[in-house]
Amino acid sequence: MVDLGIMVFRQKNSRGSFKPHLSVKFRSGEDELVTFSIDTTRTPAKYPQPDAYLITHAHSDHNGKSAMLSDRSICTGKTAHALEIRHDRDYKGRTVELGASIEVNGVKVSTFPNFHTVGSSAFYWENDVGTRILVTGDVKDASQLPECDVLITEANYGDPGDTTCYFDDDIQGFSSALEDNSCVAFGAYAFGKAQRAVELMRSCGYDGAVEMEEKSLQLTRSLLDDAGELACIGESCGDSVCIVPPWDLDKLPSDMAKFVMTGRADYRYPAIQISDHLDARGLTSMVHQLDPEFTVVYHPGGHRPGKFAGHLNSQGFNAIAIDKINNVLSNEFI
Template structure:
C-alpha cells in the first residue's frame, strides 16, 4: 500500500472511525509544515464530534453531497471556493461558517501556503496543492472534468468515478450534438424533459442550450433554478415548476449564427418561424433531477443527461468527469510518485483504476486498501 513510501515523502494518509464504529468518508492527511508544525487536513469528509480532536482544516473540493460539504460547511475551520460556499448555502439552506478563497488563488492555513486550481467539474470546484517541510508536494483534485491547469506533484489524491478500464461506459465524449438534436427535432411538436443533477450538470445543460441558440424558457424546480441563476451568466428565461406540468404562451425559437430566429436545418420538421411571428409553441424544455422524470406524463419526451446506462430513459452522454482515458492522461501528465484513488468511496472502480495505473507504471492504491484507521478518542 506504499505506506512506507508515503512516510518517506513526509505524508501520512489515514481514515477515521465514526461514532457508529464505521469509517468516516474520505481521507485525512497528516504532515509537518515548513515551520515543523504537525498538522492534519481533512479531505471531503464530515465533521469530527466536539468531544474528539479536530483536524486543523476541512478542505471541501466542491458542493456535491458525496463530498460532504453539507457537514463541513458548519465548521469555522473549513475551506472552499467562494462559489462552492454559495452553492452549499443554496443547496442545504444553511449558512457557510468557514473561510473562502477565489478559485485559482492561494490561501494560508496554519501557516501552510495552499494553491488552488479549477478542475471544471462544477462551478467553483477546486484542487488543493501544498508542500511539506521536506519540500514534497501533494495535490488533491476531487472530481475532475479538465486537468489542464493542474501542476506536477509527488503525491496525487484523485477520483475514479469513470476509472474502470473494462467498462465501456467509462469511455465517452460529450454528445453536444445529441443534445442539439433532441431539442431541434421536437420544435413545434413536443415538450422535452431532461434529467440532470441539480448542481453542475443542470447548469452545464442550460449553458449549452443557450450557446446553441435556444432562447425559449427553461423550466426547473426552485432550487435548481436558483443555482442556475447564480452560476450561469447567459441563463436566459427560467421558469419554476412543481409537478412538471406547465405551459407557456410565447415563442420558443432557435437563433442562428446571424442572429435571426429560425429552426435549424437539422430539425426533423423543417419548420420555418419568422422573427416577427408570435405563436404558442408546444415544445418546451424542462431540466429536473433524474428521479423527477417519472412525474412527467407519457406525452413528454424524456432524456437523462449522463454517461451511466442504468436509467430507464434514453441517455445523452454528457458528463462533468474525465473518462478513464482522460484520467489516465491526467496522471501521466502530473507524474506523481504515488497516486491515491479516493473517490467514489467503497466503489470497486477505485481498486480497478489503481490497478490500471499500476499496469501503466505508476505506484497507486485505492481508498479501499487503507488500513491506517484512527479510532475514536475523546479529548479531555
C-alpha cells in the same frame, strides 16, 4: 510515503466504522504538524480538530453537508453558496475564490479548476520538504491542474476493464434534441448536471427561456453568471424547454420530447451521454500529465479505486486505493 514527508490516514467514528474518505498529516514549512481532512464528515467537537476540512465541491458524497458546519472548513465561494442552497444551512467556514490561495496555519493552499461542477476545486500545497500535494476532487477537465509529487484523486470511471467507463459526451445528440423539438425536456440532477445543461443550451445558440423546477432554478440563478432567461415550470410563454430531475419527467405533458442526461441505460426515456467526469482514458492521461511519485485513489466507494490503482501500478506508477490504507487514527489522536 515517509520519504515524501506525508502520511495519509483514515479515521474511525464512535461506532468503529470508517469515516468517509481520508485525511493527510504533514509538516508545514514552519515545522508545525498539520492535518487536512478531505471531503469527509466533521470530527465531533469534543475531539481534537484537523487544521482544515477541504471540501472539493457540493455533491453529497463529498460530505460538505457535515463539514460546512465547522469554522475550519474551506471551499470556494460558489461551493459554499451551493451547500447553503442544497442543505438550507449557513456555511460556517472560510471561502477562497477559484484560482486563488488561502493560508492555513502557515501553509499556502492554492486552488485550481477541475470543471466538475460550478465552483468545484482542486487543492494544492507543499510540505516542509517541498513535496507537492494535489487533491483533485472529481475531475471533468484536468488541463489546468499542476504537476505534483503526491496525487490524491478519484476513480468514478477508473475501471479500465469496464466498457461503461469509456465514453465521449454526445454534444451533437444534445444539440439535435434541442433543435429538433419545439417542446423538449431534459432530465438532469438539480446540482451539477442542470447547470451543465443550461451552459450547453447557450453554447448551442438557444437564447430563449429555460424552465426549471424550483431547486434547479435557485441553484442555476445563483451559480451561473451567464445563464440567460430562466423561469419556473409553466411560467414562460410559447414553446417550452425544460430541465427537471430525471424522476420528474413523468410529471410533464405527454406531448413533450423527453431525454435523460446520463450514461445509464435504466431510464424509460432516451439517454444522452453527458458526463461531469473523465472516463478511464481521461483519468489515465491525467495521471501521466501530472506525473506524481505516488497516487492515492480515494473515491468513490466500491471496487473502482482499487481497479484504477492497479491499472496505474501496471503502467509504472506507485498507487494505492483507499481501502488498502492501513494508517488508522482515532478521533483522540487526530
